[in-house]
Amino acid sequence: MAVPKRKSSKTRGRKRRTHEKAARPSLSVCPSCGEAKLPHRMCPHCGTYNGREIVAEEKKENE
Amino acid sequence: MRHRHKGRKLNRTTSHRKALLRNMVTALLDLEQIETTDAKAKELRSITERMITLGKRGEDDLSARRQALRVIRSKKIVAKLFNELGPRYADRPGGYTRIVKVENRRGDGAHLSIIAMVKEPVTFKDMKHKRAMLEEEAKLREASERKVEEEPVETPEDVEAVEVEEAAAEEAAVEEATADKGEAVADEPEAPADEKPEKKED
Numbered sequence: 001m002a003v004p005k006r007k008s009s010k011t012r013g014r015k016r017r018t019h020e021k022a023a024r025p026s027l028s029v030c031p032s033c034g035e036a037k038l039p040h041r042m043c044p045h046c047g048t049y050n051g052r053e054i055v056a057e058e059k060k061e062n063e
Numbered sequence: 064m065r066h067r068h069k070g071r072k073l074n075r076t077t078s079h080r081k082a083l084l085r086n087m088v089t090a091l092l093d094l095e096q097i098e099t100t101d102a103k104a105k106e107l108r109s110i111t112e113r114m115i116t117l118g119k120r121g122e123d124d125l126s127a128r129r130q131a132l133r134v135i136r137s138k139k140i141v142a143k144l145f146n147e148l149g150p151r152y153a154d155r156p157g158g159y160t161r162i163v164k165v166e167n168r169r170g171d172g173a174h175l176s177i178i179a180m181v182k183e184p185v186t187f188k189d190m191k192h193k194r195a196m197l198e199e200e201a202k203l204r205e206a207s208e209r210k211v212e213e214e215p216v217e218t219p220e221d222v223e224a225v226e227v228e229e230a231a232a233e234e235a236a237v238e239e240a241t242a243d244k245g246e247a248v249a250d251e252p253e254a255p256a257d258e259k260p261e262k263k264e265d
């Protein structure tokens with residue numbers, strides 16, 4: 001069975017893991033309030049999507 | 064292959080899934096807007112649309128009412144379906160619900176959506192398919208009428224009348240060109256008018 005000849009050093013392991021990153025969320029700008037929001041989703045800041053009110057403003061703030 | 068495999072199982076047994084969707088359609092028709100997962104919303108859409116279609120068959124349709132009662136868990140909501148929702152959506156050719164995605168759920172990160180009954184008035188775009196159907200029907204009807212019209216012999220008075228009609232039709236055509244999409248619907252009945260007179264002059 002193949003077995004490692006050497007222990008991999010701290011540096012070597014860390015170098016390998018430099019590519020393990022969390023993906024940056026793709027964000028778009030809300031056309032009605034200008035805040036960053038996820039694309040194709042209702043804006044969590046103002047409760048609108050495609051210019052339509054989906055969730056009332058007061059109700060959102062209670063959450 | 065997913066041939067003939069329709070719908071989502073939603074990680075539930077058949078009876079559990081059926082019970083869940085019955086509860087949900089009852090809640091949606093009652094509250095008009097509910098928040099749920101994407102997958103459940105998409106399943107719910109089809110059932111809700113079917114219920115509204117039953118509701119459009121009218122208050123006196125006992126068969127439709129009984130079919131609705133087999134799904135909806137409350138007589139109160141069935142009454143609302145037939146008395147309120149049916150008339151409300153009488154002019155809308157399907158598409159009574161709207162699904163909008165919202166932020167993922169905190170905790171398990173599930174994809175959430177809001178599914179709501181559409182409240183906006185019916186637009187020109189909503190009627191796209193129905194309009195195409197009606198236009199096709201009108202064309203066929205006109206074609207059959209034209210065959211009948213070609214038979215009678217024209218008198219001089221007829222020709223004069225036609226000329227007046229034609230002038231009016233031309234004015235209408237100019238208006239039509241400048242009119243926006245919304246008004247184009249109203250102008251449509253005039254369109255056959257400028258075709259018929261030309262045929263008569265032959």
Ligand SMILES: [Zn+2]
Nearest residue numbers: 030033043046
């Ligand atoms: Zn916004």
